[in-house]
Amino acid sequence: MEGSVTRNNEAPGALFIMGAGPGIGEATAERFGKEGWKIIVSSRNPRNLDPLVSRLVGKGVDAEGLVLDTTQADSVRSALRTADRISGGLTSVLYNAAFVRQQDLYSMTDAEVESDVAVNITGGFHAIRAAAELFGSRGGTILVTGGGLAIRPHASYASLGAGKAALRNLVEGLAPELKHRKVRIHIATVNTLVAPESREAKGVADTFWTLATSADAGWEALYPAA
Secondary structure, three states, rough: OOEOOOOOOOOEEEEEEEEEOOOOHHHHHHHHHHOEEEEEEEOOHHHHHHHHHHHHHHHOOEEEEEEEOOOOOHHHHHHHHHHHHHHOOOOOEEOOOOOOOOOHHHOOOHHHHHHHHHHHHHHHHHHHHHHHHHOOOOEEEEEEEHHHOOOOOOOOOOHHHHHHHHHHHHHHHHHHHHHHHOEEEEEEEEOOOOOOOOHHHHHHHHHHHHHHEEEOOOEEEEEOOO
């Protein structure tokens, strides 16, 4: 494909997925892993993480897992350094963590607001800052899972929509500056529901693959394509 910078003539890359689950996270891990990439997946719940790693390894993916709470900045930096070391050098990082709550703002408790913002916004900010710092002058790609609620908000998904809007705003604003530092940042705005092992999950994974390997990819890609 014109403009492609697929790594066919280079060593495969390494991807760290923060907030990997059985939907987009697993599909993306499998998509990149089938191309020979080393995959590091993380979750804050080891009971979810271990079965995910086992499924990936069973499909022939070179995968390892790390327990990570993305709401803690020091933990994010430490996990990135660990993933960088065990992978032999990360080339891409995906922030996929989100708390999906179907609830309006006024019925949420104070604790729910704070915990949702911590995952849906703060964690993404931590991940992007830490990844940009890690890549430094060597370059790399930061990927973010966005959502259609950022463009078409709905009151019944108050915290999720606000989170996706905040991340989309950040990615768009940072893209030009990071490009000068040899760091590419992209967001996949997902305008549909995604179930585990679904056609949609594989479609989003393909979108991330294109963003990570195409030189002319813009800061945002829509799925499904507009």
